[in-house]
Amino acid sequence: MDAPPAPPPLPKIKTMMVGDGTLAGDMGFDPLQLADSPDKLAFYREAEVKHARLAMLAAFGWPVSEITNFGGLLNGDGRAPSLLNGGLGNVNGVYWGAVVALAVYWEKFGLDQQFGSKDVSKSPDYLPGMLGFDPLGADSQGMRAAEITNGRVAMMAIVQPQVCMVKFCARCPTLVAVVAWSVELLLAVALVAALVAVVWFLLWWRLVSSVPPRSSASTALAALFLPFWHSAQPVVVGATMPA
Secondary structure, rough: OOOOOOOOOOOOHHHOOOOOOOOOOOOOOOOOOOOOOOOHHHHHHEEEEEHHHHHHHHHHHHHHHHHOOOOOOOOOOOOOOOOOOOOHOOOOOHHHHHHHHHHHHHHHHHHHHHOOOOOOOOOOOOOOOOOOOOOOOOOOOEEEHHHHHHHHHHHHHHHHHHHHHHHHOOOOOOOHHHHHHHOOOOHHHHHHHHHHHHHHHHHHHHHHHHHOOOOOOHHHHHHHOOOOHHHHHOOOHHOOOOO
């Protein structure tokens, strides 16, 4: 009697875990163990992708609105309308209606893809954030990684002026101010990185200088990554030197 056929494998969304590489941009970073099950991971990734896409739209649309002043909605000081800047009352109600309608449509489409419906059958290969919208046919693991990476950067970028608005001033900063702060931040990060690189190079050079000339190339290469370990155990390098 033949054995019964093996059951089909579960979809990835039911077996994925943090750090297994199923999701693009998965760095294995979950120190609080919030996504300790496939269902929780799917929930948090759905939320992350949605916020990332909204942040990318906001990070693009906000400076463009200040540069183009489309509709003549900028305040007298050149700032875009916002809750604290004021000016939201000047935006046409048709625009808000279109925004709400578009948001409801895409949210419904996403829920249909996630849970299945009579109109949209859930694909067994479905992963969080997949809406089936790919008019250019450019979907790939690399494009997915690029999307989530840029989305994470956009979320940080769009939060920066809001923090400034709450902590330092009563209005959203202009695009020029944000660019200036971003340049200052990049310069500070570059300076710290340069100092770390110089210190690391000096430690490596000091260590390599102490390695006997006849030692193997792998020993010298290891010295680049393990200077502190070697300084604590200097006899290890000598032990690998050929007689």
